[in-house]
Amino acid sequence: QQQVKQSPQSLIVQKGGIPIINCAYENTAFDYFPWYQQFPGKGPALLIAIRPDVSEKKEGRFTISFNKSAKQFSLHIMDSQPGDSATYFCAASSPGNKLVFGAGTILRVKS
Amino acid sequence: DAGVIQSPRHEVTEMGQEVTLRCKPISGHDYLFWYRQTMMRGLELLIYFNNNVPIDDSGMPEDRFSAKMPNASFSTLKIQPSEPRDSAVYFCASNIPGLAGGRNEQFFGPGTRLTVL
Numbered sequence: 001q002q003q004v005k006q007s008p009q010s011l012i013v014q015k016g017g018i019p020i021i022n023c024a025y026e027n028t029a030f031d032y033f034p035w036y037q038q039f040p041g042k043g044p045a046l047l048i049a050i051r052p053d054v055s056e057k058k059e060g061r062f063t064i065s066f067n068k069s070a071k072q073f074s075l076h077i078m079d080s081q082p083g084d085s086a087t088y089f090c091a092a093s094s095p096g097n098k099l100v101f102g103a104g105t106i107l108r109v110k111s
Numbered sequence: 112d113a114g115v116i117q118s119p120r121h122e123v124t125e126m127g128q129e130v131t132l133r134c135k136p137i138s139g140h141d142y143l144f145w146y147r148q149t150m151m152r153g154l155e156l157l158i159y160f161n162n163n164v165p166i167d168d169s170g171m172p173e174d175r176f177s178a179k180m181p182n183a184s185f186s187t188l189k190i191q192p193s194e195p196r197d198s199a200v201y202f203c204a205s206n207i208p209g210l211a212g213g214r215n216e217q218f219f220g221p222g223t224r225l226t227v228l
Contacts, residue, residue: 032215043115043202043219044154089154097142097208097215098167101154 001025002093006102013080014110021075021105023090028071030092034099035064035075038087047088048075082111112208113137115220117203123226127193132223135184136205144217145178145188146202154202160186193227 005024013019023033032051050057050064050073057064061078077084090102116135124130136143144159145222158168163180171178175194190197204217 006175034215043222045219046216049215064118085224093215097161097206098156098159099144099217103153 004090004100004102006090008105009103010106010108012108012110015081017080017109019077019080019084019109020074021088021090021107023074023092023102024070024072025092026071027092027094029094031095032093033064033066033073034091034093035062036089036091036101038089038104042104044089056098077107080107080109082109086107115202115203115205115218117220117223119223120221121224121226123228124155124193125228126194127192128227129189129195130193130225130227132188132201132203132225134186134188134220136165136186136203137218140205140207140218141183141226142208142217143180143186144204144206146204146219148200148202148222149198157188183226190225193225195227198225198227 007022011019024093034044035047036044037047038044048059048062048064050066052068055066066073088105092100093099115125118133132216141162145157146154147157148154155170157170159166160180176190178188200222202219204219206217208215
């Protein structure tokens with residue numbers, strides 16, 4: 001069963017803090033690992049993505065750390081802002097364009 | 112670009128009724144995906160199409176669910192008969208894999224919130 005396990009379910013941080021969301025997978029055929037951000041009443045939108053040939057990728061305040069040997073990857077949000085409050089999903093796909101999503105993490109950034 | 116368009120945005124129906132959800136993908140995208148989102152099960156892929164052909168429908172929960180893509184700009188997801196446990200938000204997404212440096216980004220529509228009473 002292709003599966004991506006995500007934790008924590010929810011997270012509350014103060015403004016300026018660094019929330020970290022973790023994901024783990026089993027299927028070694030996965031070759032693409034995106035993170036999606038979803039605001040209430042909206043569809044998910046791609047935030048940042050990584051392929052397993054690199055260990056880290058940064059885009060603005062968002063960083064993915066990837067550990068291929070441990071089959072784990074995580075999202076870090078630097079200098080978090082109240083506007084970052086949303087649900088975050090990790091996902092993974094093997095060749096074929098089909099995504100498997102984690103269960104989601106509800107992030108609240110307190111001002 | 113208008114993005115992925117879904118209709119209706121909200122649907123309330125009674126158990127046993129037929130429900131049809133509609134999706135218009137982004138022009139030029141050759142993949143279309145239908146997802147269902149619930150608190151209990153998260154975001155589940157139901158079915159996806161490539162060039163209007165269904166590729167994988169293993170996520171379709173029951174025979175009550177069916178999906179079609181008669182042309183490159185339109186797809187439907189039908190539930191007949193509907194049941195209360197079908198209540199969820201249904202998303203349509205589209206993409207062209209390999210575009211924009213291999214991001215394989217899926218573009219989601221705003222979703223249809225379905226309530227079956």
